[in-house]
Amino acid sequence: MKTYLIGSLVVTLLLFGAGVFSGGAVGVADSEKHGGHSSAPVETGPHHGRMLRKDDIAVELAIFESGVSPEFRAWVSEKGKPVDPREVLASVTLSRLDGEQEQISFVPKDDYLRGNTEIREPHSFVVSVTIRSRGKMYHWQYDSFEGRTRITRENAEALGIQTAIAGPALLRETTKAYGRLVMNPERKREVRARFDGTVDSVNVALGERVTKGQAVLAINSNENLKTYTISSPINGIVLQRNANPGEQTGGRNLLVIADEHALIAELEVFPSVRPRVHPGNPVSLIVRGMRTPxxxxxxxxxxxxxxxxxxxxxVMLDQVSQGLAAGSFLSAAIQIDEYEVPLAVQRSALQSYRDHAVVYAQYGDQYEVRMLKLGRQADEWVEVLDGLKPGTRYVTGNSYIIKADIEKSGAAHDH
Structure with missing residues (x-):
């Protein structure tokens, strides 16, 4: 059976309760309402907080965040009459899913008790409340969960949910560029006659492959009327044939031979990123029609x-594979920076939740939202500045399933 929990919170406090509301005071809804279990409706008070009652004492506990950072506030009454907050001692313990406990104490303020600690997101915990009023001690405990769901290990495996441990990462910042493959001009040769004369014979055809040292031309010298041969200076193919038997050499290019396997990429880079591109920067290229970078x-x-x-x-290619040809169009990612950050998550893990960028932390078969403050982004990584503890296991693959499961259960409170 799946359990959907909403607004989880553990508080130990002198007198107050919480519920889920959209006003300045935000309470916490009963988790059982969203877990498929029957439970009585949560009673709310005039400040939109959760009512806690025992004997003649009543406490309204709310998370207040109108114009301030989220904080607990509590109003205490006895037999329906307000109790002076200076006569009440209150404490709250919030027990979070990861085992952390937060202790909150309260100070009198006007007609209510004000918590001394900001309530960080998510507002999901078991709340333990303790108050002492007029010589008597009172205790309450309830679940107040949000952004949390339970999925068995078997179901998680069947759904393809993947996880990883949050920690440091090496971010490689890249910029996009486009261009094409061309033959390396350093591996191209123009073949001319050493001495002017008449072309006696041309021993190769346009497009023919030749080897270094192979005789490609025979020239009859004008000076001594002797015939000498010209050999190919490299292995390659004949790109241009500009000579035929009987023609005068005239100091011109007779053949152009190039190594068709010596390819480079020519990319267009615009002024906005050009200052960040330097010789030696790594490049990953995708050639049109080929899947392997x-x-x-x-x-x-x-x-x-x-x-x-x-x-x-x-760009000099590390290796030219079969199937690459000069003239092929390509896209490229040029690495323009590299830096290590102490905490990062995979970009694929990010989801949106109440206008926050989030990931879903995993603890056994329970998953809970973590609101993140993000920093730099590069390649598949995003730096995390706040909202996630190093070493936390989080969902990286199919995280949208967790999001959908939580949204379906209604496991969230309004802010």
Whole structure:
């Protein structure tokens, strides 16, 4: 059986109760109402707080947060008449799901008792209340849960819920860029005749693969009328053939040979991020039509801007796999910064809850919301500045299931 808990809170206090409301005072709803169990409705008082009664004593306990940080306030009465808060000693213990206990004491303020501690989110705990009034001691305890649900281990596995431990992470900040693959100009050769003469023969065709040292041309010299051969300076393919038998060499390029396996990426980077791109920065590239990323590093940044104001960033590939070809379009993520943070969560874990960015912490078969204050974001990680303890196990995969389960149960109070 699933249990849905709403607004959980454990308080030990002299005289007061809480309920769930949308005014300045926010109370805590009875958890059993949202757990599929029958229970009596929670009685609320004139300040929209939860009423706690025993014998002739009544305490209204509310979380007040209108214009102030959330705090407990309590109003005490006996036989229907207000009790001077200076005559009451009160304490509250909040027992949270992770085992932490928070002790709250109260001081008189006008006609009520005011708690001395800010009530941090989530407002989900077992509340233990103790008061001493006119020589008598009174105790109450109740569950006040919010953003919490229970899912058995078997169901969690069947639903594909995945978890991880929150801790330090290395954030790698990247920027997007687009471009194409080109042949490396350092692996391209223009073949010319050492001595002017007549082209006697051309031994290769356009697009033909050649090896280093292979005879590709025969030239009849104008100086001594002797024929000499020209060999390919590299392994590669013939990109251009500009000579045919009987033509004069004329000092021009006769062949252009390039190593088609020596590819680089040319990316367009715009002025907003250009100062953060430097030689040696790692790059991950996705070539159109291929699923596996290609990695490389920035080798050179063109100092001359193109008409569209972009700079050309050239990336040396770590490895050229089969299927890559010059001219292929690609997208790239250029790493522009790297830093370690003491606490981070996976971006995939984030959900929204009451206008907060949250993750869901796991304790056994119970899951509870954690409201986060976020910092820097990079790649798959988001820095956490507040709201989550290091070492907490949290939901990383299919966290939307937890969110839907909590929303379905109504396990939340209004703020």
């Amino acid at each position: 290609v990695t490389g590093v920035v080798k050179q940044i063109d100092p001359v801007l193109r008409p569209n104001q972009a700079s050309i960033v050239r």
